[in-house]
Amino acid sequence: MADEAAFDRWSRVVNAPEFPARVDVSYGSVPNFPLPSAGRDAAARKFVEMRTRSTDKLFLGRVKLVADGSIQGFSARLRWPGYFNGAGNGIWNIEPADLRDLTLAFHEAGLQVNCHCNGDEAIDAFIDAVAYAWAQAPRFDHRHTIQHAQMITDDQLTRAKALGMCVNLFTNHLWYWGDVHHEITLGPERAARLDPCGAALRHGVPMTIHSDAGVTPLGQLHTAWCAVNRRPQSGRVLGAAERISVADALYAATMGAAYQLFRDRDIGSIEAGKLADFAVLEEDPLAVAPAVLKDVPVWGTVLGGRPFPAER
Numbered sequence: 001m002a003d004e005a006a007f008d009r010w011s012r013v014v015n016a017p018e019f020p021a022r023v024d025v026s027y028g029s030v031p032n033f034p035l036p037s038a039g040r041d042a043a044a045r046k047f048v049e050m051r052t053r054s055t056d057k058l059f060l061g062r063v064k065l066v067a068d069g070s071i072q073g074f075s076a077r078l079r080w081p082g083y084f085n086g087a088g089n090g091i092w093n094i095e096p097a098d099l100r101d102l103t104l105a106f107h108e109a110g111l112q113v114n115c116h117c118n119g120d121e122a123i124d125a126f127i128d129a130v131a132y133a134w135a136q137a138p139r140f141d142h143r144h145t146i147q148h149a150q151m152i153t154d155d156q157l158t159r160a161k162a163l164g165m166c167v168n169l170f171t172n173h174l175w176y177w178g179d180v181h182h183e184i185t186l187g188p189e190r191a192a193r194l195d196p197c198g199a200a201l202r203h204g205v206p207m208t209i210h211s212d213a214g215v216t217p218l219g220q221l222h223t224a225w226c227a228v229n230r231r232p233q234s235g236r237v238l239g240a241a242e243r244i245s246v247a248d249a250l251y252a253a254t255m256g257a258a259y260q261l262f263r264d265r266d267i268g269s270i271e272a273g274k275l276a277d278f279a280v281l282e283e284d285p286l287a288v289a290p291a292v293l294k295d296v297p298v299w300g301t302v303l304g305g306r307p308f309p310a311e312r
Contacts, residue, residue, distance in 0.1 A: 178232025
C-alpha cells in the first residue's frame, strides 16, 4: 500500500467496528510498484508520514522489498551448487546494489524493512544490505526481517543475530512443496534444512512462522503443525533436527510475531496491560498429540475483549 486510494480502502474496512481483526500493512516497493519519481528518499518520507495515520486497528510504517522469486518456480536466487536438477539460477527482482541503497534509505528514515528472500544467495544480499546500512547509520532495535528465509544457513543465522535481524519462516512450504524440493529443486540434503526453525532457535534469532496467504491457505495451527512435524505429503520427515516443540511453535506464532511487529507490549500474550486479543481453541494444543495439532478446533477469536465466534 502506498497511495491514498489504497489507504482509504484499508482504513474504511479495517476500522469498521464489525471487522474482527487488527491489521499491520507493509508498503510494497519495487517491483511491486514504482517508487515516486523523486526516488527512494521521497518514498521513505512518504512512508514515515503515513505511519502517523495508524489507528488502534490499522498499523502502518513497514516496508516490504522482494529480492528474488520462488524455489519451486526456479526463480529464487541460490548459492552454488544451484538447483538440484541443473536448472539455471533464478532472478533478481531487486539487484543487490539497489537492495543495499533501498535498505539504507528506509533504515535511515527509521522504518523497518522486511525483505522477501527464498534462496540463500538472496538472503546473503539482504544481510549484506542491512550490514551496510548499520555501518552507515548505526541503529539498534530495528528488527529488519528476512521474510520466508527458506534456505537460511547457520552462517547466515550467525550474521543475522549479530545484526539484530529477525526471520519469518515459511513453514507451510514443508507440507505443500517439501517433496518437490527433496526430489527436484534442492535435493535431500538441502531440503532437510528448509525453513530451519530449530536452527533459528539454537542461534537465538527472533523467529515467527507464516503461511504467506494466498500462496498457501491461512491457518496458523497448520503452520505451527508444519514446524513441529516437518512432514510433506509423502509422509517422510524433512530434517528431524529442525523440528521444534508445540510450545515453541505456538510462541513463534504469537509472541514471535508480535515482537517482529514491534507490538509485543500490546499483543501476543494474555496479561495485564495488553489488549485482550486472542484465539479460543476447543482443545488444549499442548495436550493433544503433535501429529494432530492442525486439527484442534477453533471456537473463535476475541478482539479487545469482544468475542467473534467462528462461522459454522
